[in-house]
Amino acid sequence: MIQIEANLLKNYNLILQKNGIPENQSGYFIKWLRYYLDFCHKYNYEKECLKSLPLFIDKLCSKNQNERQVQQATQAVQLFYALSKTNVMSEPVVENFQINEHAIPYQAKVEKAAHPVLDGSNNLNQSWQDAYQGLVNEIKVRHYSPKTLKSYRGWLSKFQTFTRSKNMNLLDSDDVKRFLTYQAVELNVSASSQNLAFNALLFFYRHVLGREFGKIDGVVRAKKRPHIxxxxxxxxxxxxxxxxxxxxxxxxxxxxxxxxxxxxxxxxxxxxxxxxxxxxxxxxxxxxxxxxxxxxxxxxxxxxxxxxxxxxxxxxxxxxxxxxxxxxxxxxxxxxxxxxxxxxxxxxxxxxxxxxxxxxxxxxxxxxxxxxxxxxxxxxxxxxxxxxxxxxxxxxxxxxxxxxxxxxxxxxxxxxxxxxxxxxxxxxxxxxxxxxxxxxxxxx
Missing domain, CATH: 1.10.443.10 (Intergrase catalytic core)
Structure with missing residues (x-):
């Protein structure tokens, strides 16, 4: 989790006081700000861009945060925007932000926030959204089970996070190798889980991106334990x-x-x-x-x-x-x-x-x-x-x-x-x- 810089934290506490946020609530606002900054860092979003807020809210909703928590998080981020007014684009700070279907990107509504939605640029955002929808379409046309769709979409989400929302045109076999090795070495996943990840990405590259990722050599394989x-x-x-x-x-x-x-x-x-x-x-x-x-x-x-x-x-x-x-x-x-x-x-x-x-x-x-x-x-x-x-x-x-x-x-x-x-x-x-x-x- 990202630590808030001392100067920013000091100024943020001041703006909390000016806006009448009770002292016993300020800790929650600081927590939401940390979550937001960590979210932007993780997915390469602009932290001072107003367009990042709906995406952050979408992520909270996908984590089953209740409405009160979501509204508190929204207010916490809006106050951060107010701090950065001089550096933010000319758009005004969002007032009375409401959580409704219009606050969530279209793709997130369709997929029930089952994966992180990307930003960074509109083209990149649309590219990954199209990729998720393409995955859904390719699986449905082959009549695969809903559980297969859920599994493949989950692995694609992890791959997206691992590559830090890399431009899809630049994805190659090295990204897959590093991801599979990371799963085995750092996360210590089972052999079956690593194979699931491989199959999900193979399907994604072949049927959604329309290209093969060739030989996957040099990948550390998870140890397969005998199972009776x-x-x-x-x-x-x-x-x-x-x-x-x-x-x-x-x-x-x-x-x-x-x-x-x-x-x-x-x-x-x-x-x-x-x-x-x-x-x-x-x-x-x-x-x-x-x-x-x-x-x-x-x-x-x-x-x-x-x-x-x-x-x-x-x-x-x-x-x-x-x-x-x-x-x-x-x-x-x-x-x-x-x-x-x-x-x-x-x-x-x-x-x-x-x-x-x-x-x-x-x-x-x-x-x-x-x-x-x-x-x-x-x-x-x-x-x-x-x-x-x-x-x-x-x-x-x-x-x-x-x-x-x-x-x-x-x-x-x-x-x-x-x-x-x-x-x-x-x-x-x-x-x-x-x-x-x-x-x-x-x-x-």
Whole structure:
């Protein structure tokens, strides 16, 4: 954090007194001034430029500062401007600055202040704003998940900060090398985090900037630690499953019974269940889909739950709701699809969601945090000594399939792994049951 120069601090205290700021509040004003000066230094903004204030306010809003704090910070910066009047441009000091949608740059409103907005020059500002929007567009056109967008945008924000808002035309492979090395050496991130950063920047350079950053040699790689997944025994799985209430019991049974990822399970719609064929269609990562067998033992429960979803859909239609949330422009292709039963979420949320932009009430699926909370509670009741999460059910599924002598390639397809090496990690969780004396195949 930048220290305020002694002369500036002295003059700032004087102007606080002249403006009737109580002595017990002056410390807060000085704190906000330090934050502002540090913000301008970090992102190469002109500290005496009035245009930097809305950007600073935008940053505070993105950090979930409340309205009172934001207004106090605004007043603190305005008083700093008043001190610098003789050096500031001819624009008057902003009076009665209000926090509203017009005070925040357009891009920040669109992206909900998810990244720092740049200044320094209008062209540079627009260049980075366009880059963030370009990233959003490129990810959406490829139908990547919202979590991928959030991750990539987060890494781009860190890269932007690291390069001190460098002109985008001057970005090169050396910037990437230094950033990745900094992550490993200074921040001590994990190998997986460093790989995420690399993938995010590779995507950004290739699809947004439209250029390759070539070979990335000389980067200090984060040490990859061996990881063996946590696996529950069949007995432990059933101990946990009996502690759930509806609908979390069915969610967990599908996670384990079909080897699903949590987002795959929650994104299931009515149309994905084919009870006659006993097949479940799963929409996985990267827009890929696969089919897995529906566990026969829970088929009656699934059908009963589907009946509840049907009744809820009828109530929603009677209340003139606008349908389930639809993605990938499906509703533009199939008008009114959101109200059709086959397009309803298999695990619908309890309440409707109001969409401000369209002024509609729509229904979303269960939120993943609710499921994770329920799993944590169920594991606690079972008194397990393992750290079990939603993904633990998927690990257990793969391990138990291996123990049942299923082929590794079959398990790879059922899990939706692109590379069999990902599936091979489960071989470390299974003890060999076929220990034999070593022989040559010629002697078989």
């Amino acid at each position: 997944p946590v696996v529950l025994s069949e007995k432990e799985v059933h101990m946990v499953l009996k502690n759930f209430s509806c609908p979390y019991d069915l969610v967990s049974k599908l996670l384990y019974g079909c080897g699903l990822r949590l987002f795959e399970c929650l994104n299931l719609r009515i149309k994905d269940f084919n009870f006659e064929a006993g097949i479940l269609t799963v929409h996985g990562k990267g827009g890929k889909y696969r089919t897995v067998p529906i566990p026969e033992i829970i088929t009656p429960e699934l059908k009963a739950h589907m009946g509840k979803v049907y009744n809820l859909n009828q109530i929603d239609i009677a209340d003139n709701y606008d349908g389930a949330f639809m993605f990938d422009r499906i509703e533009k292709k199939y008008k009114g699809a959101g109200k059709e039963f086959i397009w309803q979420w298999f695990f619908p949320a309890i309440t409707l969601t109001y969409v401000k932009e369209s002024k509609e009430y729509r229904r979303y699926h269960l939120h993943d945090t609710h499921v994770q909370r329920a799993i944590k509670k169920a594991v606690g009741k079972a008194r397990l000594t393992k750290r079990a999460t939603a993904h633990t059910f998927r690990h257990s599924y793969a391990t138990h399939m291996l123990e049942a002598n299923y082929d590794i390639r079959t398990i790879q397809e059922l899990l939706g792994h692109s590379d069999v090496r990902t599936t091979m990690i489960y071989t470390h969780t299974v003890k060999s049951r076929t220990i034999k004396e070593s022989k040559s195949p010629l002697d078989f």
